Amino acid sequence: MESIQINIAGREYPLEAPRHEVANLKRAAAKINAQYATFQEQFQVDDPVDLLALTALHISESTEPDSSEADGISTKTLNRMNRISERMQAALAV
Secondary structure (H helix, E strand, O other): OOOEEEEEEOOOEEEEEEEHHHHHHHHHHHHHHHHHHHHHHHHHOOHHHHHHHHHHHHHHOOOOOOHHHHOOOOOOHHHHHHHHHHHHHHHHHH
């Protein structure tokens, strides 16, 4: 396991991940941040919870099992991203 810091929407999240998953997690975070920024600009919304919800919906709609493997993001990584998203939303709600 490797300790890493993932930045999503300007917040740092410490994670423990198998070494072979680290690159996938970093790519996933970059994809999330890019879509987040796109929605922030497109809708001119500053509420991170709303933007993260839109981003999660967009990614979950646009990611199918076959396309996720082609993008280098495994189903296991997508499940982990969803758990991270849930934790982030819970943290932002406090």
